[in-house]
Amino acid sequence: MNSFFALSPLLIIVFASLLVLLLDVFLKKENKNYLAYISLIFLVICGFICIKFWDKNYSYFNGNLILDNLSLFFIFILALATGFVILLSMKYISFQDVNYGEFYALLLLALSGVAIMLSSSDLLIIFLGLEVLSICSYALAGLKRTDEKSSEAAIKYFLLGSFATAFLVYGLALLYGSSHSTNISSIINFFVTESDLSIMALIGLGLVIIGFGFKIAVVPFHMWTPDVYQGAPTPITAFFSVVPKAVGFIVFLRIFTPYWKNALNTQAIFWILWVICVLTMVVGNLVALRQTNLKRILAYSSIAHAGYLLIAILARDNSSLVFYLTVYLFMNIGAFAAVIALSRKGKEYLELEDYAGIGFKYPWIGVTFSIFLLSLAGFPPTGGFLAKFYVFSTAVRQDLLPLVIIGVLASLISVFYYLRIIVYMYMKEPAREIEIAIENPALFLVLFFCLYGVLQLGLYPRNILVLINQAISSFF
């Protein structure tokens, strides 16, 4: 249905962002937490709208912006993630001397870019959203202005990100040149019907894949990930590890679902993705073994998870992809929340040695962090197990057996480094004293929300699965 309502989530987020920017000027420094509350309120409204618009299929701009259930589901989920990130950063900002106002404004603006990307099926509009997201991300990575690592992260992210964007734009131009359209379905239609594909079109598609591959951090386009993750403020790292990845995969889903459906010449693209997928799983997990910095470990783990998610793309199974992304959000943000919990004013504890003995010293942080790590490693009865289970089982059904075997062996490697963190937390004597600021209710709220999410999705995800199936079927 063509309706102005289709713009409402987007408008609300943008409005919230501008409001936060405006209020930032008038609020005193000790009152700046109100900015977080305002952002949260608007996120709640946005989530409420997503629920209200379910099954309504509003669209605007000649169908270039469609709020189908899939996009509503993900706007909701990623607004939730942004909400978590805001909750995580409330104390963090004052501890680590990050700038206040623009922090929330940029986060919200990035979310608006996400909303554009999610609700469009036109590659050019998706590109616009991507740019909004990316530019906000570059700024967010560098918000710890006094920290060299943070600035390095911002520069690195910006340079490499611009390159990736250039690839993407060039790819789009080539695709438009050969198919005379920027709409995904007509491009795919062109690919399917054209018997003799020009080199131009194939290169265009390849470049588009590179552009998005950078965003979702698959090998060999992953080089920026560890440095940016390490340098960026930790809540922002949590944001980076979840939101751009989820969006990138949804775009992949929108591209590849029609493509797989009636593609005759899938071979080349299929094998390219296959190789990328294997490389991502293997390299991500192997390199993670050698890391001693928690943020870097989680960075490589997020690369590896992109590999498992690619299996879902290759297996042509959308619901397991969406389920995996949902679980991934809870477990990854939970893990970062536990990392953020181990900090005090002016100091973050990020080396593995710092974690020695904290499992018994801070039991709640220890237990929840362990559960998130076990979930990332794929142990039942957590959500991480069920997510991997769905992905791998559908992949076997699609005759991707070698891929699945590589996948499970890669996740065996991952078990080692996830368990190593638990080894430090519970099985080593503390080497140095660490002191953390324990009173941080917002953070514990996030920890318990994520814990609930991981366990609920692991034990009884029925309702979510129903929603996911509705979301998937709306988009077909």
Add this chain to the structure above:
Amino acid sequence: MNLPILSLITFLPLAGAVLLIFIHRDRKNLLRFLSLGIAIITFIFSLTLYFNFNDQIPDPQFVEKADWLGYGINYHIGIDGISLFLILLTTFLMPIIILSSWTYIQKRVKEYLIFMLILQTGIIGVFVALNLFLFYVFWEAMLIPMYFLIGVWGGPRRIYATLKYVLFTMFGSLLMLVAIFFLYSMYYKATGVYSFNLFDYYNLILNPNIQIWLFLAFALSFAIKIPLFPFHTWLPDAHVEAPTGASVILAAVLLKMGAYGFLRFALPLFPDAVMKFLPYLAALSLIGIIYGGLMALIQKDAKSLVAYSSISHMGLIMLAIFALNTEAMEGAIYQMLNHGLSTGALFLIVGILYERSHTRMINDYGGVSKQMPVFSAFFLICMLSSVGLPGLNGFIGEILCIFGIFKANKLLAILGISTVILAAGYLLWMFQRIMQGPIKNEKILSFKDINKREIGYLVPIVIMMFWMGIYPKPFLSKMESSVTHLLNRVNKREIYFTKSQKDKDFLLEIEPKTTEEKNEEKEDKFR
């Protein structure tokens, strides 16, 4: 009886663990008594299983089925004559383990007890699950508490040991998971129905070439767990480093899961592949028997001696299982229980000694029986039970195993009997070096004889040893029909398959409902 008794037994320990979370960590005795109480209540509940178990029915009883996640993933549990006793063994040993850890574990008592109870839920879950998904969930979930038990309360090399244990086990089980997916997708392709139900899979006739790979994946996972010969290296490490309680549960129950996996999954699901690999598996078991025995002879550490004796004994059990006849199979299951009792008891005994002297080296001891006469008697009985003295439980199991193996293949039986000879060698020698002779170490003079608590948990084990050694009928009669049913499943399928092999191009099909075939048994599998 409408009470979901099996779920109750499975999840009562977990509920207990949740309860313990809310008790303050300094109230150690309350924590201990509470967990002991939970373990005992679980045991009493599990006894009702035994008394209500109908030994005429070969199929699972006390079945509970509920919808869970859809796509064939159901909550489906039940027990037959094989799993019944393994559950009883678990619930019987758990109070004993908690009692044995009473003073042994001083640090972090609360967490220890919580992990023990969670572990119990995981173990029972593995034995009751009839849905492959559910089975796998329990099978993997059980690793987590064990990982913590070894890693937190273990000896100096505990981190190495626990990571090795987890990675070895996961390596096998992940490949098994892929095999499960494969079965799942084949079943779906053949019938259009999603199912993880074990009994649906029993009806699948699989192409032998596919069976080989699936069987290898399952067998690898179980072989690591047992452990069969080349996959055993994690076991001595894990046992030596684990605290007593974890060692007991590891030796007594966790190793049995591998054997149980063979009985429940690998044999009936892939009979053709079994026939193909039988000689190799038998050879590996035999190597395990002799290798484990010889290694046990030269161990200086009492705990790793018992660990290697486990490898040897499990080798005999597996050899008996691979004989594929009723005597051997019953003997194997009986011997699993015996091994659980006697090796568990030996670990408890080493633990008692360790608590007094804080050393496990055999050479540090000598003449202990002068200081600890009562303990000496218990040690002797448990040791002899493990050796297989007539009148004690080990004898019945071993003799049944050897009979069965003899029926299948004489040479294997003759070689297999070396397990008894070797066991007599290393165990008696260990007893002699520790308990007899002059007192070498002054520390021993300060040893106190075992106290009431320690007697309290050793007595039930000794009673069971005598009972099972003198009057095994109540045990064997309950498992008989399930065992014959299992063997039928393996053998009948083979017959069916040779009939239909002419038409070679089918991938798989669902077995038509054939009439009940008579209990034909093929004894000469090894030839």
